[in-house]
Amino acid sequence: MANHVITATATMLEEMRNHYASDITGHLPAGALFVAKRSGCTITAYRTGKVLFQGKEAEQEAAKWMKESDQKEAPVPQPPLAAASAIGSDEVGTGDYFGPVVVAAAYVAKDQMDAITAMGIKDSKLLTDEAIRRLAPSLMNMIPNQTVILSNPMYNDWQRSGMPQTKIKALLHNEAIGKLVKQLSPIEPEAIIIDQFIERDLYFRYLENETNVVRDHVYCYPKAETVHIAVAAASMIARYVFLQEMERLSKEVGMTLPKGAGAQVDQAAAKLIQTHGPAILEMCAKLHFANTKKAAQLAKQ
Numbered sequence: 692m693a694n695h696v697i698t699a700t701a702t703m704l705e706e707m708r709n710h711y712a713s714d715i716t717g718h719l720p721a722g723a724l725f726v727a728k729r730s731g732c733t734i735t736a737y738r739t740g741k742v743l744f745q746g747k748e749a750e751q752e753a754a755k756w757m758k759e760s761d762q763k764e765a766p767v768p769q770p771p772l773a774a775a776s777a778i779g780s781d782e783v784g785t786g787d788y789f790g791p792v793v794v795a796a797a798y799v800a801k802d803q804m805d806a807i808t809a810m811g812i813k814d815s816k817l818l819t820d821e822a823i824r825r826l827a828p829s830l831m832n833m834i835p836n837q838t839v840i841l842s843n844p845m846y847n848d849w850q851r852s853g854m855p856q857t858k859i860k861a862l863l864h865n866e867a868i869g870k871l872v873k874q875l876s877p878i879e880p881e882a883i884i885i886d887q888f889i890e891r892d893l894y895f896r897y898l899e900n901e902t903n904v905v906r907d908h909v910y911c912y913p914k915a916e917t918v919h920i921a922v923a924a925a926s927m928i929a930r931y932v933f934l935q936e937m938e939r940l941s942k943e944v945g946m947t948l949p950k951g952a953g954a955q956v957d958q959a960a961a962k963l964i965q966t967h968g969p970a971i972l973e974m975c976a977k978l979h980f981a982n983t984k985k986a987a988q989l990a991k992q
Contacts, residue, residue: 694743694744694745694749695743695744695749695750695752695753696741696742696743696744697741697742697744697753697756697757698740698741698742699736699740699741699742699756700740700896701740701896701899701900702899703756704724704736704740704742707734707736707742707756708724708725708736711725711727711729711734714727714728714729714734715727716728720735722737722738722739722855723735723736723737723738724736724737724738729748729752730748731746731747731748731749731752732744732745732746732747732748732749732751732752733745733746734752738855738858739893740893740896742756772881772882772884772910772918772919773918773919774801774804775801775880775881775882775919776798776799776800776801776880776881777798777799777880777881777882777883777884777919777921778796778797778798778868778871778872778875778880778882778883778884778921779796779797779798779799779884779885779886779915779916779919779920779921779922779923779924779925779926780794780795780796780797780864780867780868780883780884780885780886780922780925781794781795781885781886781915781916781922781925781926781929782794782795782860782863782864782886782888782929783926783929783930783933784929784933785856785860786951786952787933787950787951787952787977788951788952788956788960788976788977788980788982789937789940789948789949789950789956789959789960789975789976789977790843790933790936790937790940790948790950790975791840791841791842791843791846791933791936792840792841792846792859792860792863793838793839793840793841793929793930793932793933793936794838794839794841794860794863794864794866794867794929795836795837795838795839795867795925795926795928795929795932796836796837796838796864796867796868796870796871796925797830797834797835797836797871797921797924797925797928798834798835798836798871798875798880798921799834799919799920799921799924800834803833803834804920806833807830807833807834807920807924808920810826810829810830811826812826812830812920812923812924812927813916813923813927816926818927818930820930820934823927823930823931823934824931824934826927827927827928827930827931828931830924830927830928831928831931834924835871835874835875836871836924836925836928837867837868837870837871837874838867838928838929838932839863839866839867839870840932840936841859841863842974843973843974843975843976843977844973844974846859846977847973847977847978847979850977850978850979851979857888857889857893857897858897860888860889861889861894861897861898862897862898862901864885864894865898865901865903865904865905868883868885868905868909869903869904869905872905880908881908882908882910882919883905883907883908883909883910884910884911884912884915884918884919884921884922885909885910885911885912885915885922886912886913886914886915886916886922886925886926887911887912887913887915889911890911891909891910891911894911937950940974940975943974943975944963944967944971944975945966946959946962946963946966947959948975952980952981952982956982957982957985957986957989958986958989960972960976960982960983960985960986960989961985961986961987961989961990962990963975963986964986964987964990965990969987969990972986
């Protein structure tokens with residue numbers, strides 16, 4: 692069976708949904724926006740912008756959309772950024788069952804780099820929580836920064852609406868960066884560097900319906916903390932705020948909430964269910980994680 696894949700813009704995906712409206716089926720594979728079945732071809736459009744055509748007529752059907760899909764955004768030049776006065780942006784909490792998602796944006800000017808480096812600022816994953824609690828308050832007093840906290844109830848609402856986690860991250864990063872850009876004005880950062888969780892064009896595709904989008908000098912790099920110290924600073928600040936939120940939630944529910952998503956998390960969630968009922972998880976956990984079902988089973992034992 693022939694397969695053809697094209698990349699579509701969000702506008703084009705909507706055009707395709709309308710075009711195939713009478714052929715759309717009810718079955719959706721993971722990550723799909725819609726599936727349409729025509730004679731000789733099945734069309735599956737994904738939230739990532741990829742559209743898969745399958746069947747003996749796949750090539751002909753895909754060809755109808757190829758010209759538009761080939762009009763891709765020109766590659767963004769990647770200048771040397773290590774010495775720039777820049778905003779860095781990073782997030783924490785997306786892999787933790789308990790606690791919110793926190794995005795931090797931090798601005799480090801050229802003349803601050805040596806002092807920030809001397810403090811021992813680096814990617815939060817390389818530091819203990821104790822070190823982060825010790826260093827982050829001083830760091831936050833030294834450099835302009837902004838954080839955005841997505842509470843568990845709001846996260847669960849967005850997730851239930853079908854919003855992919857990559858879009859959730861894009862919205863939060865743009866919000867934190869926008870707040871910091873406003874705080875810095877009239878100073879303009881030479882670069883805005885996001886620790887990459889998605890390709891740059893897809894990042895902006897998720898934001899195309901938003902009113903206030905920061906677009907100038909935005910770059911997405913994997914392991915961006917190695918590109919500019921502002922990203923490492925943002926990582927530390929985000930982790931520090933996340934730890935504070937975990938402490939606050941722990942007090943609210945009356946027990947220490949563990950980080951991560953392992954077996955200890957299942958046990959803690961089961962204890963919460965036994966003590967307060969399953970509804971308690973809505974306000975402190977990410978319900979779509981597999982931990983929810985595991986905890987429910989443990990709570991019955």
